[in-house]
Amino acid sequence: MGILSWKFRIVLFLGSVVVFLLIARFVRKQRIQVKDGIFWILFSVILIIFSIFPRLAIWASYLTGVQSPANCVFMLIIFTLGCHQFFLSIKVSQLTIKNSELIQDIAIYRTLEGEEKRANALEQTVDK
16 A cells, blocks of 8 residues: 655645635635634645645555545545535525525515505595
């Protein structure tokens, strides 16, 4: 079982550092929520650790039975992003449901408000 190649480690390190810096900047400028930024920062830190300490990738590939440490890193990335996507889908579904409920509440409120205005207008015409 070989160690991660230098090229792969450099690309992994540089890519992770760029993601880390971008997310830190987005959080600072409030373009992304802190709780979402934490995921990306932790994700990039883990990839930085794998690039600095390739023996961890070898150990992880040995534990998981994956032939290549690079494949193990790719598997980790794909699995992590798949889980993140799943939880984002849940969040989007919940927001869609809340949005529909809010639209229905606004429609009911506007209907009741319109009926109240008509009743007041009718009452004023009857009083005259």
